[in-house]
Amino acid sequence: MSATxxxxxxxxxxxxxxxxIAPQYRRTGGSKGNFEMLAWLFMRLSGVVLVVLIFGHLTVxxxxxxxxxxxxxxxxxxKWADPFWQVWDLAMLWLAMLHGTNGVRTIINDYAEKDAxxxxxxxxxxxxxxxxxxxxxxxIFTFDPCPVVNGVQLPGGFCPxx
Amino acid sequence: MTAELAEPASxxxxxxxxxxxxxxxxxxxxLRVRRYNPEVSDESTWDDFHVTMYGTDRVLDAxxxxxxxxxxxVSFRRSCAHGVCGSDAMRINGRNRLACKTLLKDLDxxxxxxVEPIKGLPVEKDLIVDMEPFFQSFREVMxxxxxxxxxxxxxxxxxxxxxxxxxxxxxCILCAACTSSCPVFWTDGQYFGPAAIVNAHRxxxxxxxxxxxxxxxxxxxxxxxxxCRTTFNCTEACPRGIQVTQAIAEVKQAIxxxxx
Numbered sequence: 001m002s003a004t005x006x007x008x009x010x011x012x013x014x015x016x017x018x019x020x021i022a023p024q025y026r027r028t029g030g031s032k033g034n035f036e037m038l039a040w041l042f043m044r045l046s047g048v049v050l051v052v053l054i055f056g057h058l059t060v061x062x063x064x065x066x067x068x069x070x071x072x073x074x075x076x077x078x079k080w081a082d083p084f085w086q087v088w089d090l091a092m093l094w095l096a097m098l099h100g101t102n103g104v105r106t107i108i109n110d111y112a113e114k115d116a117x118x119x120x121x122x123x124x125x126x127x128x129x130x131x132x133x134x135x136x137x138x139x140i141f142t143f144d145p146c147p148v149v150n151g152v153q154l155p156g157g158f159c160p161x162x
Numbered sequence: 163m164t165a166e167l168a169e170p171a172s173x174x175x176x177x178x179x180x181x182x183x184x185x186x187x188x189x190x191x192x193l194r195v196r197r198y199n200p201e202v203s204d205e206s207t208w209d210d211f212h213v214t215m216y217g218t219d220r221v222l223d224a225x226x227x228x229x230x231x232x233x234x235x236v237s238f239r240r241s242c243a244h245g246v247c248g249s250d251a252m253r254i255n256g257r258n259r260l261a262c263k264t265l266l267k268d269l270d271x272x273x274x275x276x277v278e279p280i281k282g283l284p285v286e287k288d289l290i291v292d293m294e295p296f297f298q299s300f301r302e303v304m305x306x307x308x309x310x311x312x313x314x315x316x317x318x319x320x321x322x323x324x325x326x327x328x329x330x331x332x333x334c335i336l337c338a339a340c341t342s343s344c345p346v347f348w349t350d351g352q353y354f355g356p357a358a359i360v361n362a363h364r365x366x367x368x369x370x371x372x373x374x375x376x377x378x379x380x381x382x383x384x385x386x387x388x389x390c391r392t393t394f395n396c397t398e399a400c401p402r403g404i405q406v407t408q409a410i411a412e413v414k415q416a417i418x419x420x421x422x
Contacts, residue, residue, distance in 0.1 A: 022284050025295035025351045027302070027385070036388035037417060110346055110391070 039102055046099045053092045077145035086140055093136045101129045186216045191271050193224055195236060196278040198285050206285070209233070210274070215266050221254055221277065222261040225289075238289035245401060248337030252289050253278040258339040258399040280342035282351060296338045299354045303362035303380055308373035324369040331364040331409050333402040340396035340406050352385045356396035356406045359387060363409040366416060378417050387414050 061075075062068050079085040104125055112118040146153065191213055198206040211228045222243055229236045238261070241247040245263040252261055254277055255269060261277070269275050283291040309318070334357060341347050341355035362381055366374040381387050387410055396406035 021294050021298060022292075025284065025298075027295075027298055027352060031384045034382065034421060036384055036386070037382055037421065040388045040414070041418065106391075109389075110349055113349060 039105075043099065043102055046095045050092070050095050050099060053088065053095065057088070057092060073145070077143070080140065080143050081145075090137065090140050093140070094133060097129055097133050097136075101125060186218055188214055188216045189266075189271055191215050191224055191266055192274040193228065194274045194276045195225075195228070195288070196276070197236070197288050198279075199235075199287055208276075209236075217265075217267045219266050220262055221252075221264045221266060221269075221275070222250060224266060224275075225261060225277070236289075237287045246335065248335035248401075251280055251337040251339040251342070251401070253280055258343040260337060260339070260401040263401050280338060282342045282344070282348045283338070291338075291342075293338060295351055296341055296355065296357065297336075299358040300336065300361060303354070303358050303377055304373060305361040305365065307365065307368070307371055308376075309370060310372045318370045320368075320370055327369070328364050328367040330404050331360045331367075333404050334360050334364070335402060336361075337401060339399040339401055340404075343395040343399035345393060345395065346389050346391060353389045354381065354383070354386055356390075356410060359390075359410050359413055360404060360406055363413055366413065374416075375420065378413070378420055381413055382417050382421075387417065390414070 061071060080089070105122065108118055108121045108125065112121060193211045193213065194208050195211065196206055197209045211224075211232055213224055213227050213232070215224050215227070222240060225236065225238055225240075229238075238250060238252070240250040240262065242249070243262045245260055248260070250261040251258060253259075254261065254264055255275055258280055266275070277289065279285050279289045279291050283293065283295060285291050336357060338357060340360070341357045344353065344356055346353045347355045359381060362377045365371045366377050390407070390410045392407055392411070394407050396410075397404070397408070400406055
């Protein structure tokens with residue numbers, strides 16, 4: 001003989017209360033690892049460094065010397081001939097891209113309601129980021145102001161004649 | 163034998179010249195209450211009520227008047243009605259507050275006062291929401307004292323300074339005003355929410371508790387403290403004046419200093 005079992009209204013399932021909670025509110029259980037913490041930390045640190053890099057960039061390009069009137073192809077070519085500015089611009093490119101990507105990633109996490117939407121938006125975001133970072137890095141390191149194609153100098157007023 | 167019993171003072175009609183605190187001003191209030199009844203319709207609707215209330219009345223009194231005198235089907239939770247039990251958190255004029263702590267005279271009575279259920283939790287009827295998802299994350303942070311040392315013969319002693327460290331977060335009454343004001347919680351309900359973090363903070367910074375590391379590990383989750391965007395909605399919504407966003411920031415710092 002078994003006593004009649006009366007289920008208490010909030011029990012059931014492996015987890016207390018889980019069968020009472022609508023599926024969209026049920027917590028899916030978190031993920032281990034420190035990724036979110038590192039992402040949070042990176043946002044703060046890269047933000048501080050970017051303030052220095054970007055204001056340095058703007059000052060040197062727009063204010064120092066002849067200021068905004070000095071900017072042309074030759075000015076950029078001159079800057080990238082110097083390893084100091086190559087490293088400066090490279091750091092700015094990578095930090096700004098990763099900082100921005102992480103920001104958009106959190107916005108997608110906050111605003112996308114469906115997992116599929118979230119996935120697709122992130123695929124587009126990461127693809128765009130990868131292309132821009134690789135392209136930018138290649139430009140900084142392989143930039144040649146006086147390219148010679150098939151032995152012919154491409155037009156450019158400031159290049160020394162061969 | 164008949165004895166002349168003195169009436170209680172409150173029942174004696176006071177002569178006019180004695181006077182009290184003066185007449186309490188009365189005014190007409192227009193309340194727009196969000197109604198939802200799943201047995202009738204899946205859609206929520208607004209119901210309008212006009213009641214005459216007094217300067218000492220709160221939104222809860224207006225809801226009582228509506229329920230008791232106009233429409234008995236209006237449903238809402240309330241228990242103590244004095245801002246202690248945390249049952250009657252609702253969205254009043256777009257802000258999360260306790261109906262029992264919001265005086266009508268402090269609101270703009272020239273316009274309709276909107277009363278809605280708190281957002282982000284499933285509505286069961288009218289102003290009543292299912293609090294179970296809220297308590298789910300509350301339970302996950304283990305909001306109870308865990309002490310691995312020997313049990314003392316008397317109470318567990320603590321210095322006044324150690325007690326002060328987490329004093330602010332002991333004030334929580336679990337009304338869910340903060341969690342249901344958080345835009346990150348509204349998205350998918352996966353974020354732990356401010357209330358769970360506040361209650362974890364209460365034990366993480368308690369010198370008598372030994373499970374702080376476990377709680378910090380739980381809150382280092384993908385849906386943990388790092389989803390906080392410091393919009394301060396929770397701090398603004400808290401009827402107990404807890405500095406919720408600051409408490410979350412302190413938990414973030416505790417996780418960082420433990421990991422790095």
